[in-house]
Amino acid sequence: MxxxxxxxxxxxxxxxxxxxxxxxxxxxxxxxxxxxSGSQDPRHTRRAAPSIEELVKDVERQQLVLHNAHILETRERARQAEKELQREHQHALAIEAQKQQAQQRDLLRAQQDLELAAQSTQAPDTTIHATTVQPQRRGE
Known part of the structure; x- marks a missing residue:
């Protein structure tokens, strides 16, 4: 039965x-x-199964999508590498500028020191300068 x-x-x-x-x-x-029962959602279903040709086309489409994704990923990596090279170059330029500023500062200090030394070796100043004297308290 x-x-x-x-x-x-x-x-x-x-x-x-x-x-x-x-x-x-x-x-x-x-x-x-x-x-x-008819309770199934018919909006996302097909009445007929896909043909072999449709399946082959879908596999080809998937391969094309993967290939395009690989190309985009390669481009993005190259763009990131170029960006990193620019950042490193700017960093090197900034370090070089800091070194030059430090050298100029050192030269300026050396010139000022030489001028002070030259002034101290000249004749003593005989002019009288007014000064203010602050009284001191007892016990200090």
């Missing part, structure tokens, strides 16, 4: 019978499980 019911359910597509719908490129089998 069970075999008769199974055969009738396949013929009339009722019950929990599975129906082979198709296969994909990896030879995976896809089955249909009919539902009488």
């Amino acid at each position: 069970a075999q008769v019911w199974k055969m009738l359910s396949r013929v009339f597509r009722v019950g929990h019978a599975r129906y082979l719908v198709g296969r994909d490129l990896a030879n995976n089998a896809y089955y249909e499980l009919p539902s009488l």
Whole structure:
């Protein structure tokens, strides 16, 4: 009796019978499980299984997407490398500018020291300068 019911359910597509719908490129089998309730969401389903040509085109599209993604990733890496080189170059220029500023500062200090030394070796100043004397408190 069970075999008769199974055969009738396949013929009339009722019950929990599975129906082979198709296969994909990896030879995976896809089955249909009919539902009488109608509660399934039909918006994102196809009535017919995709053909082999559609599957081949989809695989080609996936390969193209991967290839394009690889190209974009390579470009992005090259752009990041160029950006890093520019940053390193600017850093080197900034360090060089700091070194030059330090050398100029040292030269200016040396010139000032020489001028002070030259002034101290000249004749003593005989002019009288006014000064303010602050009184000191006792005990300090």
